Amino acid sequence: MKTNIIxxxxxxxxxxxxxxxxxxxxxxxxxxxAYNENEITPKLISKILQEVSKGINIDLFLDPAGECDWMxxxxxxxxxxxxxxxxxxxxxxxxxxxxxxxxxxxxVAQTKEENYSDKSVWTELLSGGQSIIPKIHAITDMESGVRxxxxxxxxxxxxxxxxxxxx
Numbered sequence: 001m002k003t004n005i006i007x008x009x010x011x012x013x014x015x016x017x018x019x020x021x022x023x024x025x026x027x028x029x030x031x032x033x034a035y036n037e038n039e040i041t042p043k044l045i046s047k048i049l050q051e052v053s054k055g056i057n058i059d060l061f062l063d064p065a066g067e068c069d070w071m072x073x074x075x076x077x078x079x080x081x082x083x084x085x086x087x088x089x090x091x092x093x094x095x096x097x098x099x100x101x102x103x104x105x106x107x108v109a110q111t112k113e114e115n116y117s118d119k120s121v122w123t124e125l126l127s128g129g130q131s132i133i134p135k136i137h138a139i140t141d142m143e144s145g146v147r148x149x150x151x152x153x154x155x156x157x158x159x160x161x162x163x164x165x166x167x
Contacts, residue, residue, distance in 0.1 A: 004166040005100060005164070005165055006165070009161065015151065019155070021153065021154060021156035023064035024066040025044075027057075054075070057075075079139070081133045082145065083098050084098075084152075097158055099137055099148070099162060100136065101138060104135040107135065116132050122134055123138045144162050147159060
C-alpha cells in the first residue's frame with residue numbers, strides 16, 4: 001500500500017475554541033462509557049485534553065452514530081497515537097491517517113517483519129486492545145498532541161502542526 005507523508009506546517013489556522021465538531025465519544029478507559037452530542041460539554045473536553053498527556057484511550061466521532069468518521073486517541077503518557085479513519089459506504093475507498101514520527105522513519109521495513117518484541121520499533125500501545133502500535137505512528141510531543149486532539153474536537157480536521165502519514 002502506498003503511503004504519503006503530510007509534513008507539519010508552521011502556520012496553524014485559528015479555530016473557534018467554543019465550537020465542537022465531534023458528535024459522539026467512546027471512552028475505553030471507562031468500559032461502556034460513551035457520550036452523545038448533548039453530553040459533550042466544555043468540562044468533558046477539558047478532562048479529555050488533560051488525560052491525553054497522562055494516558056487515554058478514546059474514539060472521537062464526527063458521526064453521531066459512532067460508526068464511520070472518527071479519530072482514535074491512544075496514549076500511555078509517553079507515546080501518543082492518533083489515527084483518523086474515514087470510511088465510506090458508497091463504494092469509495094476509505095481514508096486513513098496516522099500520526100507520523102520521522103525519528104522512526106528508518107523502521108518501516110522492520111514494522112513489516114512484525115517482530116513485536118523489538119522495543120526499538122514498537123510501543124506498548126494497543127489499538128482496539130489488540131493491534132500494537134509502531135513508534136513511527138506514535139509521537140512523544142504531548143503538547144502538540146493535545147493541540148492536535150483539540151483541533152480535531154473543534155474543527156473535525158487533522159491538526160497541521162504535526163506530521164501525518166496517509167495510507
